[in-house]
Amino acid sequence: MRARIENNVLFLHHEDLPEFKKGGSVVRNSYFWALRSIAGRSRRYSDWEYESDVWLALGRMLMSFTESGYLVYRETVLEFPLSQGEIPHVLRDVATWE
Template sequence: MRARIEQQILFIHQDDVPPYKKSGSVVRNSYFWALRSIAAQAHRSRDWEYDPEVWLALQRMLLSFMESGYLGIHETQLEFAPNQEIPAVLKPVATWE
């Protein structure tokens, strides 16, 4: 998932957040609601925003879904631009593009 940090807010690109599908997979829908539940802003047509206070929870959530094997790495890993520093708390679930 493409990510960036601006003014201490983590943004996940709107095209990379998991979609909710009424008749979709239970795992994918649970992932959608879990990510949405800790987001500061989660609008349909904008990037999702996460405050620093929830980054540890986000890291643990991404690790959990990553380790489950039900979702692909591109769905559970944060991808930052090469010139962006990755905060220590997010390093276990992040990489550079």
């Protein structure tokens, strides 16, 4: 998922976020609700926002879904632009450069 950090807020690109689908995959829908539950802002068609207070929980959640093997790796890894600078330590296990 494309990500960026501005003013200690992590933004996940809205086009890369999972979609909730009624009657869809239980894992994918659970992933949607798990990500949404800790987001500071999660409006439809907008980037979701995560304050630094929840980055540890976000990292653990992403790692858990990655290790489950039910989702594609790219869906559970944060992809930062090279211009972002250093990836915060708490997110390094679930992040890479775009």
